[in-house]
Amino acid sequence: MPTTTIGGHEIHVNDEGFMTEYDEWTEDLGQALAAQIGVEMSDEHWQAIQFLRRDYPDQGETATLRRVSTVGGIPTKQLFVLFPKKPAKKMAYIAGLPKPRGCV
Amino acid sequence: MDETAKRAVRNLVILGGGTAGTMIANKLRHRLARTEWHITVVDRDDEHHYQPGYLFVPFGGCSPEQVVRSRHSFLPDGVDFVIGSVDMVNAEGNVVLLEDGRQLPYDQLVIATGTTPRPDQTPGMLGLEWRRSIFDFYTLEGAEALADALSRFDGGRLVVHITEMPIKCPVAPLEFTFLADAWLRGRGLRDRVELVYVTPLDGAFTKPVASAHLGGMLDERKVLVETDFMVERIDDEQKMLVSYDEREIPFDLLVTIPLNMGADFVARSGLGDELNYVPVDKHTQLSRKFDNIFAIGDASDIPASKAGSVAHFSVEIFVDNFLQHIAGRAMTGAFDGHANCFVESGDDKALLIDFNYDTEPLTGKYPLPVVGPLELLKETRVNHLGKLAFRWIYWNVLLPGRPVPLPALMSMAGKHPATQREKQEA
Numbered sequence: 017m018p019t020t021t022i023g024g025h026e027i028h029v030n031d032e033g034f035m036t037e038y039d040e041w042t043e044d045l046g047q048a049l050a051a052q053i054g055v056e057m058s059d060e061h062w063q064a065i066q067f068l069r070r071d072y073p074d075q076g077e078t079a080t081l082r083r084v085s086t087v088g089g090i091p092t093k094q095l096f097v098l099f100p101k102k103p104a105k106k107m108a109y110i111a112g113l114p115k116p117r118g119c120v
Numbered sequence: 121m122d123e124t125a126k127r128a129v130r131n132l133v134i135l136g137g138g139t140a141g142t143m144i145a146n147k148l149r150h151r152l153a154r155t156e157w158h159i160t161v162v163d164r165d166d167e168h169h170y171q172p173g174y175l176f177v178p179f180g181g182c183s184p185e186q187v188v189r190s191r192h193s194f195l196p197d198g199v200d201f202v203i204g205s206v207d208m209v210n211a212e213g214n215v216v217l218l219e220d221g222r223q224l225p226y227d228q229l230v231i232a233t234g235t236t237p238r239p240d241q242t243p244g245m246l247g248l249e250w251r252r253s254i255f256d257f258y259t260l261e262g263a264e265a266l267a268d269a270l271s272r273f274d275g276g277r278l279v280v281h282i283t284e285m286p287i288k289c290p291v292a293p294l295e296f297t298f299l300a301d302a303w304l305r306g307r308g309l310r311d312r313v314e315l316v317y318v319t320p321l322d323g324a325f326t327k328p329v330a331s332a333h334l335g336g337m338l339d340e341r342k343v344l345v346e347t348d349f350m351v352e353r354i355d356d357e358q359k360m361l362v363s364y365d366e367r368e369i370p371f372d373l374l375v376t377i378p379l380n381m382g383a384d385f386v387a388r389s390g391l392g393d394e395l396n397y398v399p400v401d402k403h404t405q406l407s408r409k410f411d412n413i414f415a416i417g418d419a420s421d422i423p424a425s426k427a428g429s430v431a432h433f434s435v436e437i438f439v440d441n442f443l444q445h446i447a448g449r450a451m452t453g454a455f456d457g458h459a460n461c462f463v464e465s466g467d468d469k470a471l472l473i474d475f476n477y478d479t480e481p482l483t484g485k486y487p488l489p490v491v492g493p494l495e496l497l498k499e500t501r502v503n504h505l506g507k508l509a510f511r512w513i514y515w516n517v518l519l520p521g522r523p524v525p526l527p528a529l530m531s532m533a534g535k536h537p538a539t540q541r542e543k544q545e546a
Contacts, residue, residue, distance in 0.1 A: 075399075077423065080394075081350065082284065082394055082395065083393075083394050086394040087394055092350065092352070092364055093352065093364050095364075096350070096364040096365045100365065101348065101365065102322070102348055105322075117423050
């Protein structure tokens with residue numbers, strides 16, 4: 017797996033730039049990753065990202081939009097406002113998680 | 121039966137008499153002594169549908185009689201068939217409660233109740249236009265209604281739409297599109313129809329290599345593809361799909377794949393995830409919460425295609441595992457997510473794709489290395505004949521639990537990993 021340096025941290029990523037090591041993630045890094053894709057983080061953004069971070073170790077999979085809305089309590093419409101165009105991918109990218117599969 | 125014997129007999133209850141449930145009942149009845157295990161299969165009706173047959177119904181290629189048989193006729197002697205709707209599973213008390221009040225205690229439970237299209241979950245889908253200009257083809261009634269609508273369709277925008285993944289048979293919407301293109305050409309209507317393919321995915325299919333290949337096939341057929349489209353509602357007055365990010369796609373005829381969900385009793389029983397699928401270990405399909413509940417086929421949350429082939433291959437692994445499990449031993453079989461799908465591409469041709477949890481669809485031959493006769497990821501007439509022949513195999517070999525000469529775990533022999541170029545294109 018290639019490594020890259022973001023915000024001064026060296027991290028392991030896959031060929032699409034998604035982090036591959038859950039434990040390498042920090043909030044600072046999340047902030048830097050968000051900046052990479054033009055997302056300015058607000059409390060509401062963090063609420064979604066923290067849900068993804070908490071959910072992943074239990075589920076072993078990145079939460080889908082439906083899961084973030086039904087279990088995490090943030091309506092899908094709002095996720096499209098917070099992370100425009102491709103919310104599922106953008107959230108996973110910022111949260112340092114694999115791209116959600118939700119699509120087998 | 122005296123008291124000792126009664127206590128000695130254990131109950132296996134299988135919820136769902138579809139592909140997975142029927143195969144399991146057949147295979148386990150031969151492997152479990154009748155003096156030791158009762159087997160009961162529960163379903164809400166006695167109609168077993170060969171669901172892959174629905175695809176051909178809108179084009180007049182398959183009659184209802186060819187796709188429906190009675191469930192009980194596929195169950196062996198020594199299996200009780202109960203018709204009833206499940207109210208809930210009391211997993212702490214090891215008992216299934218039916219809506220009519222009957223109770224079925226179990227020692228081991230298999231949930232095989234599949235997944236169902238739910239048009240009620242998208243605002244506007246079940247409105248005024250349902251089965252007038254909005255159709256599904258994942259139910260027999262829907263496919264028949266669509267056949268009628270297509271026979272009267274003489275031009276306009278035909279939109280094929282997937283609401284959300286995962287869906288049963290993820291290649292079927294593509295197949296429908298290819299078949300619609302060929303069918304319209306055959307009737308001299310293709311020039312008067314704008315064919316649009318709308319998907320929540322970022323490409324034609326879920327697996328990158330196959331997605332690039334199948335996407336190319338859509339391009340060749342001049343099908344417009346709208347990706348990353350998450351439908352919020354259907355405006356049935358203006359006849360258009362509206363996404364969460366406010367894109368609008370008008371249609372004259374909409375063929376939609378509604379949201380798919382597992383059975384509602386799964387949610388009522390506290391056994392499901394947000395789509396009512398039962399969380400299980402993806403290799404053994406044992407519930408992550410209860411040591412005597414398995415979920416097989418489309419009802420589980422395994423990250424594999426919801427497809428008959430996955431049900432079939434996973435049952436092969438499950439049966440041996442189950443026998444170890446009830447004997448108190450560790451389960452040694454590990455399902456790999458093997459899926460094997462024919463993809464009808466129109467003009468009596470089809471492709472075949474073969475993949476699992478970790479391996480992309482490959483090119484090569486199947487099921488025998490080098491010899492085939494089926495070609496992977498290539499459109500051929502033999503593949504199409506294979507798909508048609510499969511209906512006979514399904515009713516006569518697969519459901520009765522007879523050995524099918526296909527390996528349950530995916531084999532790499534005779535297959536070629538996609539080239540670097542194919543990967544890059546993907």
